[in-house]
Amino acid sequence: MSDLLERLRGRGWRMTAQRRVVAEVLDGEHVHLTADEVHARAVAKLPEISRATVYNTLGELVSLGEVLEVATDKRAKRYDPNAHRPHHHLVCAQCGAIRDVHPSGNPLADLPDTERYGFTVSGVEVTYRGVCPNCAAA
Amino acid sequence: MSDLLERLRGRGWRMTAQRRVVAEVLDGEHVHLTADEVHARAVAKLPEISRATVYNTLGELVSLGEVLEVATDKRAKRYDPNAHRPHHHLVCAQCGAIRDVHPSGNPLADLPDTERYGFTVSGVEVTYRGVCPNCAAA
DNA sequence: ACTTGACTTAGACAATGTCTATTGTAGGAT
DNA sequence: ATCCTACAATAGACATTGTCTAAGTCAAGT
Numbered sequence: 001m002s003d004l005l006e007r008l009r010g011r012g013w014r015m016t017a018q019r020r021v022v023a024e025v026l027d028g029e030h031v032h033l034t035a036d037e038v039h040a041r042a043v044a045k046l047p048e049i050s051r052a053t054v055y056n057t058l059g060e061l062v063s064l065g066e067v068l069e070v071a072t073d074k075r076a077k078r079y080d081p082n083a084h085r086p087h088h089h090l091v092c093a094q095c096g097a098i099r100d101v102h103p104s105g106n107p108l109a110d111l112p113d114t115e116r117y118g119f120t121v122s123g124v125e126v127t128y129r130g131v132c133p134n135c136a137a138a
Numbered sequence: 139m140s141d142l143l144e145r146l147r148g149r150g151w152r153m154t155a156q157r158r159v160v161a162e163v164l165d166g167e168h169v170h171l172t173a174d175e176v177h178a179r180a181v182a183k184l185p186e187i188s189r190a191t192v193y194n195t196l197g198e199l200v201s202l203g204e205v206l207e208v209a210t211d212k213r214a215k216r217y218d219p220n221a222h223r224p225h226h227h228l229v230c231a232q233c234g235a236i237r238d239v240h241p242s243g244n245p246l247a248d249l250p251d252t253e254r255y256g257f258t259v260s261g262v263e264v265t266y267r268g269v270c271p272n273c274a275a276a
Numbered sequence: 277a278c279t280t281g282a283c284t285t286a287g288a289c290a291a292t293g294t295c296t297a298t299t300g301t302a303g304g305a306t
Numbered sequence: 307a308t309c310c311t312a313c314a315a316t317a318g319a320c321a322t323t324g325t326c327t328a329a330g331t332c333a334a335g336t
Contacts, residue, residue, distance in 0.1 A: 014282060014333055036323075050285050055324065073209040075293080076323060090249075090257055099255050103248040107264055110243040111228075117237050118271035119228055125265045126245055133256035152302055152313065174292075188316050193293065213324080214292060277336100284331070293322075300315070306308085 004066060004081075011064065021046045022057040026067060026081040032089075032098045034076040072098065072127060088125065092132035101128065142204060142219075149202065159184045160195040164205060164219040170227075170236045172214040210236065210265060226263065230270035239266065 004027050009015055025033070025041045033041070039054040058079055061067040068080040072091050078098065087100045107124045142165050147153055163171070163179045171179070177192040196217055199205040206218040210229050216236065225238045245262045 016283065016333070018284070034323090048285085050287095052286080052325080053284055056283085069211060071209050071211045073207060073215070077211070090253075090255065090259065092257065093260075099257075101249060101253045101255075103245065103253065104250065105243065105245070105248040107241060107243070107245055107248075108266075110241040110245075111239060111266060112242065115228075115239045115241065116268075117228065117239075118274075119230065119237075119266075119268040120274060121228070121266050121268035122231075123267040125267070127263045127265075128246075128249060128257075128259050129261040129263070130254075130257040130259035136256075136258060154302070154314065156315065172292090186316085188318095190294080190317080191315050194314085279336085280332105280334100282331105282333085285329085286327105288326085290325070291323085293320105295320075296318095298316080300313105301311100302313085303311100305310080 007066065008064070013060075017046055018042075018049050018053050019057050021049060022054060023061075026061070026079065030082055030100075032070055032078040032080050034074075034078055036076065038079060070098070072096070088127065090128040090130065092135055093129055094131055094135040097132050097134075145204065146202070151198075155184060156180075156187050156191050157195050159187060160192060161199075164199070164217065168220055168238075170208055170216040170218050172212075172216055174214065176217060208236070210234070226265065228266040228268065230273055231267055232269055232273040235270050235272075 004023050005015070005020065008019070008023065013019065021042045022038060024045070025038050035055055035058055038058065039049070039051055042049050042054055058067065062069050062079075066081075066083055068083045070078040070080050070089060072078065072089070074096055080100075082100060087102050090099045090101045091097070103126060107126055108121065111121060111124075142161050143153070143158065146157070146161065151157065159180045160176060162183070163176050173193055173196055176196065177187070177189055180187050180192055196205065200207050200217075204219075204221055206221045208216040208218050208227060210216065210227070212234055218238075220238060225240050228237045228239045229235070241264060245264055246259065249259060249262075
């Protein structure tokens with residue numbers, strides 16, 4: 001699991017207790033946490049960590065490409081530690097649960113030149129919407 | 139252009155000056171405005187309109203399916219009046235410009251049952267990311 | 277062990293969105 | 307035409323999420 005810490009150290013990251021804790025939180029469970037949830041879990045391990053540090057560290061991890069930002073329609077951005085295998089998301093419209101999914105096909109290939117308006121297209125995100133089994137049962 | 143107003147009236151909407159103005163702003167230019175931008179344009183036409191009313195009205199329009207909420211990664215949600223022809227979005231990573239696009243293919247068909255985890259999948263949003271010609275030139 | 281510049285901190289600030297209590301009014305009823 | 311009433315609008319407080327700053331702290335190279 002310290003792959004992540006190793007990679008970061010290799011990139012010249014100064015290794016502090018705070019950064020280690022944030023990295024551990026993300027690496028620990030592959031769910032999609034908001035910044036505040038990350039902060040809450042980080043505080044549990046290192047009570048004096050500040051909110052600003054968590055935001056800073058998440059921002060750095062995103063810049064380094066180690067973590068992805070996911071903007072569903074919820075208010076808060078979520079952070080996805082699974083940045084190394086391309087995937088998309090399936091979101092429950094009721095409870096907000098998020099699953100990683102791997103559709104077949106390549107949506108990038110589905111965008112013809114005539115629909116690109118001169119943009120240099122570099123990526124694509126696909127968000128499926130639906131209702132999860134839990135919410136459907138309720 | 140009053141298609142929208144007609145439809146709303148048909149659905150039992152009480153027609154007030156404020157709602158008319160908000161509907162006109164959205165119907166007027168097919169761009170993707172934030173709530174505050176809608177508010178600013180509405181104030182230009184009806185100075186005493188309040189922020190809460192704009193938010194309420196946008197929320198109602200979304201519930202009625204007349205307008206779509208678009209969550210790119212920007213802070214503010216944007217509102218897309220083009221709710222009646224399915225389409226997806228192409229976003230400039232630098233300036234945030236948004237274009238409507240119509241990819242070929244159907245991403246819904248690309249999600250096999252084994253990747254649905256029991257969800258009832260009802261929709262899909264595709265967001266292409268890239269750099270627009272303007273920003274590329276700069 | 278010293279030094280230095282990157283890192284962290286607390287808390288103010290900013291941006292966006294929501295709620296409440298009050299006042300106003302659209303549109304049907306008379 | 308006027309009145310009633312439920313629904314809508316208002317101002318502004320509040321909530322949530324994210325950003326910034328100034329000052330203190332510490333990891334890591336020497």
